[in-house]
Amino acid sequence: MAKLSFPVGPQHPALKEPENLRFTVDGELVVDADIRIGYVHRSIERSCSERNYVQDMYLCERVCGICSNAHTLCYAMTCEKLADIEVPERAQYIRMLMHEFERIHSHLLWLGVAGHEVGFETLFMYVWRDREIIQDILEMVSGNRGHYAMTTLGGVRYDITPEMADRIREGLKVLRQRAERYADIATTEATFLKRASGVGVASGEVCRSLGAAGPTARGSGVPFDIRTAFPYLKYHTVEWQVRTSELCDVLGRTLVRVLEVIDACDICLQALDIMPEGDIQARFPRKVPEGEAIARVEAQRGELIYYIRSDGSDVPARVKIRTPTLANLPVSLEMLRGGQIADIPIAFASIDPCFSCTDRMVVLDDAHTGEARQMTWPELVKLGRQR
Amino acid sequence: MQVVTPLFHVLVFPGFLFLVAFGLFVSWVDRKLIAKFQNRVGPPILQPFADLIKLLAKEDIIPEHADRAMFAVAPLIALAGVVASIIYIPLWAPVALKAFSGDLIVVVYLLTLPAFALFLGGWYSANPFATIGATRVLSQLFGYEVPFFLACLGPAIAAGSWSISEITRAQDNGLWLISAAPLSFAVAMIALIGKLERVPFDIPHAKTEIVTGPEVEYTGRRLAVWKLAFLSETIVGAALIAALFLGGPHMWGLPYQAMPAWLTAIVGMVVLAVKILLIVFFLSLAQAAMARIRIEQMVQWCLLWLGIPALINMGVIAFVIRQVGA
Amino acid sequence: MLDGLVKWARGKSPWVCHLNCGSCNGCDIEIVAALMPRFDLERFGVLLEGSPRHADVFLATGPMTRQIRDRVVRVYEQAADPKFVVAVGTCGVSGSPFYPGYNVLGGVDAAIPVDMYVPGCPARPDAISYGVLRLLATLDPKAEALVKEIEERYDTEGLVYTPEEMAQQRDPVEGARG
Amino acid sequence: MTASAVLYHPVVVFTLCMMAGWGVYALGRALAPASRVIGGKLKTYACGENVEGESFPTAYHLYHAAFIFTLLDVVALVLGTVTGTAIVWMVAAYLLVGLIAIVILFKD
Numbered sequence: 001m002a003k004l005s006f007p008v009g010p011q012h013p014a015l016k017e018p019e020n021l022r023f024t025v026d027g028e029l030v031v032d033a034d035i036r037i038g039y040v041h042r043s044i045e046r047s048c049s050e051r052n053y054v055q056d057m058y059l060c061e062r063v064c065g066i067c068s069n070a071h072t073l074c075y076a077m078t079c080e081k082l083a084d085i086e087v088p089e090r091a092q093y094i095r096m097l098m099h100e101f102e103r104i105h106s107h108l109l110w111l112g113v114a115g116h117e118v119g120f121e122t123l124f125m126y127v128w129r130d131r132e133i134i135q136d137i138l139e140m141v142s143g144n145r146g147h148y149a150m151t152t153l154g155g156v157r158y159d160i161t162p163e164m165a166d167r168i169r170e171g172l173k174v175l176r177q178r179a180e181r182y183a184d185i186a187t188t189e190a191t192f193l194k195r196a197s198g199v200g201v202a203s204g205e206v207c208r209s210l211g212a213a214g215p216t217a218r219g220s221g222v223p224f225d226i227r228t229a230f231p232y233l234k235y236h237t238v239e240w241q242v243r244t245s246e247l248c249d250v251l252g253r254t255l256v257r258v259l260e261v262i263d264a265c266d267i268c269l270q271a272l273d274i275m276p277e278g279d280i281q282a283r284f285p286r287k288v289p290e291g292e293a294i295a296r297v298e299a300q301r302g303e304l305i306y307y308i309r310s311d312g313s314d315v316p317a318r319v320k321i322r323t324p325t326l327a328n329l330p331v332s333l334e335m336l337r338g339g340q341i342a343d344i345p346i347a348f349a350s351i352d353p354c355f356s357c358t359d360r361m362v363v364l365d366d367a368h369t370g371e372a373r374q375m376t377w378p379e380l381v382k383l384g385r386q387r
Numbered sequence: 388m389q390v391v392t393p394l395f396h397v398l399v400f401p402g403f404l405f406l407v408a409f410g411l412f413v414s415w416v417d418r419k420l421i422a423k424f425q426n427r428v429g430p431p432i433l434q435p436f437a438d439l440i441k442l443l444a445k446e447d448i449i450p451e452h453a454d455r456a457m458f459a460v461a462p463l464i465a466l467a468g469v470v471a472s473i474i475y476i477p478l479w480a481p482v483a484l485k486a487f488s489g490d491l492i493v494v495v496y497l498l499t500l501p502a503f504a505l506f507l508g509g510w511y512s513a514n515p516f517a518t519i520g521a522t523r524v525l526s527q528l529f530g531y532e533v534p535f536f537l538a539c540l541g542p543a544i545a546a547g548s549w550s551i552s553e554i555t556r557a558q559d560n561g562l563w564l565i566s567a568a569p570l571s572f573a574v575a576m577i578a579l580i581g582k583l584e585r586v587p588f589d590i591p592h593a594k595t596e597i598v599t600g601p602e603v604e605y606t607g608r609r610l611a612v613w614k615l616a617f618l619s620e621t622i623v624g625a626a627l628i629a630a631l632f633l634g635g636p637h638m639w640g641l642p643y644q645a646m647p648a649w650l651t652a653i654v655g656m657v658v659l660a661v662k663i664l665l666i667v668f669f670l671s672l673a674q675a676a677m678a679r680i681r682i683e684q685m686v687q688w689c690l691l692w693l694g695i696p697a698l699i700n701m702g703v704i705a706f707v708i709r710q711v712g713a
Numbered sequence: 714m715l716d717g718l719v720k721w722a723r724g725k726s727p728w729v730c731h732l733n734c735g736s737c738n739g740c741d742i743e744i745v746a747a748l749m750p751r752f753d754l755e756r757f758g759v760l761l762e763g764s765p766r767h768a769d770v771f772l773a774t775g776p777m778t779r780q781i782r783d784r785v786v787r788v789y790e791q792a793a794d795p796k797f798v799v800a801v802g803t804c805g806v807s808g809s810p811f812y813p814g815y816n817v818l819g820g821v822d823a824a825i826p827v828d829m830y831v832p833g834c835p836a837r838p839d840a841i842s843y844g845v846l847r848l849l850a851t852l853d854p855k856a857e858a859l860v861k862e863i864e865e866r867y868d869t870e871g872l873v874y875t876p877e878e879m880a881q882q883r884d885p886v887e888g889a890r891g
Numbered sequence: 892m893t894a895s896a897v898l899y900h901p902v903v904v905f906t907l908c909m910m911a912g913w914g915v916y917a918l919g920r921a922l923a924p925a926s927r928v929i930g931g932k933l934k935t936y937a938c939g940e941n942v943e944g945e946s947f948p949t950a951y952h953l954y955h956a957a958f959i960f961t962l963l964d965v966v967a968l969v970l971g972t973v974t975g976t977a978i979v980w981m982v983a984a985y986l987l988v989g990l991i992a993i994v995i996l997f998k999d
Contacts (some may be wrong), residue, residue, distance in 0.1 A: 004949040006515035007940040010781060011732060011788045013763030014595035016741045018733045020940060025519075028682060037779045040735045043814030044782025059810060065835055117595045119586050119679025125425040128749040135746075146739040146835040191587050191678040194804060204936040239780070254730050340518060343679040345595040354738065381814035393898035401906075404910040418755075426750040433725070434758050440722035441769070443919040446768065446793040446926050451933040452946065453942065463916075467908035474904050474972070485899035493901050512933050515947040526953045529960035537989075598763045604936060606793040608767045608919025612912055686956045698989050719922055766936055784939030790930040 003031060010039050014117055014345035017355040021348070027343055033070040033336040035329060040355050048319035048381065053079055053153060053288060056316065060306075063321065064354050065095040065146050066109065069102040069301035071321075077232065077295035079153055083288045089234075091155035094269050097168075097231040098150050099297070100264040100271075103375070104175065105134045106300040107257040107264075109142040110352050111182060114254060118195040123185065130178045133171045139372045140164060155281030164271050180298065183258040196251040200347030201336035203248050210330040212342035214302020215260065216351045219253030221246045226298035250350045254318040257352075299324055301352045312316040325354045403470050410618035410661075411435040416620075416664060417671050424675035431523040435618070442611035448603050452513035461508030462605070468500025469619045472649035476626050477635045488551035491543055494551060494627060495536055498582065501616050503526045505591070508613075510603025520600025523591040525585075525680050530686035531581030532691035534574050537701055541571030542631045545704045555630045561639035565632040570700035572632045573695045573698070576666070578609050578625045580673055580690065583617065588675040588685055596636045625666040626659065634660050722844070722845040724853020726758045730792070732770030734785050734821055736775025740802035744772050747838035754842055757849070762807035765792040770845065773821040774801045776808035779815070782824045789825045797843050802836045806879070809825070821830060830874040844873040963989055 004025050010018030018039035024032040044063055048056045061068045061077045073095055080087060080168040087095075108131040115123030137144050141164060142148035142157075150156055153285030160168070185194060196199035202222040215223055225242040227235045243259040290312040296305045328351040333369070335347045389597055396402055414435045422429025449458055475490040477483045483490070502524055509521030542564040543549055546557035558564055565572045580590040592600045602613050643651050680688070682703030728840045733741055733891070748761055749752050751827050777785070786794045789823035800821040803809050808819040828851075843863060849856040863869065874882065897903060935942050 004515055004518065004947055005945070007938050007942065009938050009940075010784050011730075011765065011939045013761075016731070016733065016745070016871075017738060018735065018784070025949070027522075027950040028519075029952070034980075039735075039778060039784070040737075040814050041778055041780060042735060042776060042811040043816045044811070047811070047814050062737050062810060062834075068737075068739070115678070118590060119593060119595070120419075120677070121586070122425050122675045123678075125427065125750055128746060129426055129751060132746075132749075132751050144835075145837060146743065172736060189678070192678055194680050194684055195678055229772040231454075239628060242736075260539065263859070340598055340681060340683075341589070342679075377815065382815075389893060389895050390898065393895050397898070398911055399905045403908060410946045422753070422755060427753040428756045429753075430755050430758055431725075437722040437725035437758060438728075440718055440922075441726040443915070444719040444922040444924075445769075445795070447919070448791075448793055448895070448926065448932060450935055452935060452944075459916075463909050463912040466912045466915075467905050470908040470911070471901060471904040474899060475901075485746060497901070497905075515937060515942065515945050518949050521724065521949060522949055523997055526956065529953065529956040533960055533963045552938055594763045596937075599767070603764045607923055608916050610767060611919065612915055654985075683953065686953060690956070690959065694989065715922065765938060787931045787934070787941075788939040790932045791934065791936050792925050794927065 008009050009345065014349070016113070019355045023341070028340050028342065029342060030336055030339050030344065033333050037355060041111060043380070045166055045319055045321060046377070048316060050315070050377065052314045053316065056148070056319065057153065060321070061147050061149065062159045066106050066354060067102065067299045067304070068147050068303065069098050069150060070297055070304055073099060074295050074297045074306045076151045076153055077309045077369065078293050079284070079288065080296060081293040082291055082308060082310050083285055085154050085282050085284055087155055089276050090278040092233050094156045094160055094276040095151060095296065096235065097160065097268055098156070099233065100136055100268050101138055101302045103264045104133060104141055104261050105138065107261045108134065110257060111254065112348060114349055117349050117365065118192065120192060122362060123192070127182065133175050137168050137171050140167065152281065158371050159280050169272060171271060172265045172268055176262055179258055179261040179265070181237035182301060183255065183262070186254050186258060193251065195346060196254060197249060197376070199250045199343045200339065200350050201249050202335050206323060206334055207331055210334065211327050212302070212331040213324045213327040214298070214300070215253055215256045216302065216328045216331060218242065219256045220248040226303050232260050232297060234271065237274060238267050240267050250346055253350045287312065299355060301325060302327060321331045323354070325351070328353070389435070391638035398475065400457055401580060402472055402662035404468055404685040406473055406619045406622060410622050411439065411617065413504055413616045413622060413663065413667055415668055419673050420668060421685050426464040436438070438613065438682050439611055442614065443608050447607040447609065450513060453604060454511035457507055461504045461511070462609050463617035464536060464618060465501035466477050466505035466612050466619065468497045468504070469616055469623050472497040472623050473550060476623065477552050478626070478659060479636050480557055481556040481635060481637055482552045483485065489549045491549050491551050491554070493608050494704065495539055498620065498624065498627070499528065499532060501620055501706040502582070504555060505601045508605070512604040514604050516597040516603045517601050519597050520591045520603070524601060525588055526682050526686055527584070527588065530689035531578040531693070534697050535578035535582060535688055537694065537697035538571040538575035539631060539695065541568035541700050542706055544701060544708065547708070549628050551627070555635040555637070556636040563632060563634045567704060567709060568632065568700050570696040572628070574652070575628050575632065578627060578689070578693055580631060580670060583670070583671060586674040589679055590682045590685055595681060603606060614699055621667065621670070625663040628666060629659060635659060647699040720724060721855065725780055726848045727770045727859050728760045728762045728768050729770045729772050729845070730762050730765050730771040732785060732788065733773045734773055734775040734779035734805070734824070735781050736802065736824050740774040741840050742806065743835045744774070744801060744841055747841045750764045752838045754845070757846065759845065765789070768792055769796060770842070771796065771798045772801050772847065773798055773825070773827070775824040776804040777818040777821060778816050779818060782818060784815050787815060789844060797827055797848055799829045799831060799848060800827045801831045801841055801844070803832050803834045806830045806832050808854045827876060830876070830879050832874070840872045847873050866878070
């Protein structure tokens with residue numbers, strides 16, 4: 001029988017981002033899946049070595065529009081390690097609040113998109129309506145609906161006033177109720193279950209061996225979370241637990257995310273109560289001492305790692321970003337193979353892919369031997385812009 | 388007159404123009420209802436009309452590898468099949484414009500034409516997404532068509548006729564056939580969702596999977612004709628179910644004897660319109676409340692949970708008739 | 714008469730298609746947010762279409778990366794006339810802040826013609842709605858009244874730029890770069 | 892046959908409706924701008940990528956559903972043409988065929 005091969009992306013309604021998946025199908029059955037990335041490669045890592053530490057902050061924030069705060073947080077933590085700066089207590093709490101706000105907004109966004117992928121438009125609309133609550137909170141605190149620019153080197157830029165805290169509490173209480181309702185819908189709606197249960201299966205074993213991160217791994221029963229494994233900020237001062245699910249399918253990942261929204265609300269409510277008064281910024285030097293540092297945070301999609309090497313000037317010698325989507329891609333292809341065409345969008349979306357985080361560039365001298373070479377900035381510009 | 392009246396009926400009222408106009412209105416009701424269910428404001432009343440005019444005024448593209456004739460004719464077949472069947476469905480009186488023994492079969496088969504046309508249009512678009520969509524259209528047809536047919540046969544056996552007009556007239560006493568064939572009615576409603584390819588059975592058009600399926604390559608006026616075919620199909624399908632199960636244009640309690648002929652016609656039309664809108668309300672509700680399922684789930688589920696109830700209901704009716712008849 | 718009808722219909726029924734030219738997702742989620750209950754663009758007849766063949770208005774986001782350029786051009790070509798492009802977000806307008814990067818060719822207009830610019834990082838949903846309405850106002854005189862009403866009630870200064878306004882804004886920058 | 896009987900015949904009605912649909916095309920042709928072929932406009936839409944090939948045949952795996960559909964549909968059509976008391980037996984036979992078909996379908 002003829003096998004049909006077709007591309008999904010770069011412009012496809014299921015994908016909000018340009019990436020190219022190529023499928024070979026036998027009827028409705030996916031025989032093979034392959035992925036081609038690089039459409040969103042914007043030369044960020046290299047550009048970081050062209051700008052100073054403060055400017056890089058804004059560039060790293062724009063790696064991704066959904067997890068922008070996780071990127072600035074991780075970047076700032078790395079720089080602070082390099083410069084050996086202690087961040088004030090209150091700033092750490094505010095950073096944690098922002099981190100969790102962003103998790104709420106991102107998980108709700110994902111849940112809505114998951115509804116869209118399986119044709120459940122009403123869930124999509126409802127979730128996104130409720131997501132506006134957290135968007136309002138973010139806007140109130142930082143002044144923008146996305147790219148909050150809240151973290152700064154040595155602390156945070158804005159304080160949370162008591163009036164703000166009250167409004168945050170109100171909003172989070174509503175959101176918590178709504179999240180419980182969505183957990184209920186996800187586990188009881190018959191058509192949603194038909195599409196989520198047993199779809200995109202990746203066992204805990206597979207997730208471990210292919211290095212999956214974040215909710216993708218936790219949805220397969222791998223209880224790994226940077227927030228407990230390598231504690232940072234003030235997570236040890238609040239009560240919460242690492243959510244896992246043994247279902248190993250889309251439903252498991254959905255449940256993990258919805259429960260994490262509830263947890264995030266709890267974390268924020270506790271943090272607002274125990275937050276000490278005090279400074280929100282420490283002074284950060286213009287030049288950073290020579291050395292290298294790594295920081296890792298649990299972004300909403302999984303483990304995010306920043307590596308920075310400093311040569312003692314005000315410009316980093318190298319910034320390297322390892323994003324969770326890159327770690328999750330091999331698992332996602334495992335999920336797609338052997339599935340059905342209809343499951344492609346939801347199974348692929350279940351890792352919450354983010355290609356703006358992921359795209360890299362490799363220049364091969366010789367495509368057969370795979371020999372790579374080093375290029376200078378002008379050479380790169382010439383290569384990239386030539387027509 | 389002998390020529391003009393039928394032409395008027397086919398092309399203007401209740402045929403082509405009326406069906407399109409009413410279909411546009413009903414599709415606005417549908418979109419508005421869904422918007423309300425989803426907590427939104429929804430489009431203004433003339434929105435479907437504006438969409439239609441805009442589509443007509445767009446450039447027409449035929450992809451280079453598509454079969455030009457098939458690509459052009461497929462939407463027309465779909466539209467014509469749907470519009471033609473309205474002539475045999477009772478609209479303002481319990482008798483249709485043209486009734487003959489077996490017109491139920493003709494209408495049911497005319498209503499399968501859009502599915503076949505969609506298959507042809509998709510297949511000859513020479514596009515991978517359209518091809519997958521086209522095969523899905525056929526697979527889905529296998530799922531809903533038999534239950535729909537069986538469900539329509541329920542009232543036919545109860546009324547002892549294969550003519551829609553006869554079946555509608557049999558309900559003149561106020562006893563709607565939904566009472567005799569409740570299972571068939573439920574099956575017909577669900578199968579209608581499959582026929583109209585709406586959520587949860589919008590599998591051939593699944594936007595996030597295969598873009599829009601068979602009509603992915605269609606632009607401008609050809610897309611407009613597809614849209615017209617789909618929205619007319621909603622009306623005709625709903626009118627057919629109303630005629631078979633809900634007494635068509637008839638409403639108990641209304642003093643038909645005391646009314647002049649023209650008034651009964653208007654009242655009948657309004658009653659039928661209300662019934663159609665109720666059925667559309669059900670369709671919108673289903674669309675708002677459910678996710679799309681997969682094609683093989685759909686086919687299995689339909690044959691099992693629609694086929695068997697329809698068969699059971701048919702068997703019970705046939706058995707009861709035999710007892711009464713004996 | 715027919716001409717007026719067509720203009721009215723075009724202004725009333727913009728089906729949008731989302732075109733990501735290498736964006737960071739920030740503007741993309743705000744575009745989706747504009748379709749959601751709070752802003753509900755369907756009031757103005759906006760429908761999100763998947764296939765560019767069905768679309769009238771492209772909402773293009775992001776700096777034009779080298780890899781995506783040819784694909785974007787092809788998708789744009791495959792849409793039926795008349796078609797319009799709204800560049801959403803500061804990256805879509807000029808490629809900033811990625812512009813000096815080796816793989817970034819500039820804004821959306823580096824590859825396809827743009828009919829309206831909506832700056833912002835990310836562009837707000839209300840700004841995107843306003844940008845689409847401004848675009849429609851150039852098609853349909855009736856939509857113009859709506860835009861006037863909005864401009865009277867809110868401060869819309871600098872939310873949206875037409876290509877002419879953008880050219881004026883840009884000139885000094887281009888000079889500095891050149 | 893009178894003129895009205897001919898004009899209400901399903902085939903004639905169908906043809907008339909086809910012509911009405913053609914009228915919609917004609918109206919569209921009058922309203923739409925002339926087609927300009929530029930670049931890859933006529934190329935197959937595949938998410939912006941280039942796909943090779945002039946047709947995309949695909950495999951099919953729901954043959955059992957197709958088989959049962961054909962079987963039941965033909966029998967239902969036969970049913971539709973019988974009248975009188977024979978229908979009861981026909982329905983019984985049909986029920987039997989239908990149930991057997993469904994058993995076959997869900998056997999595995």
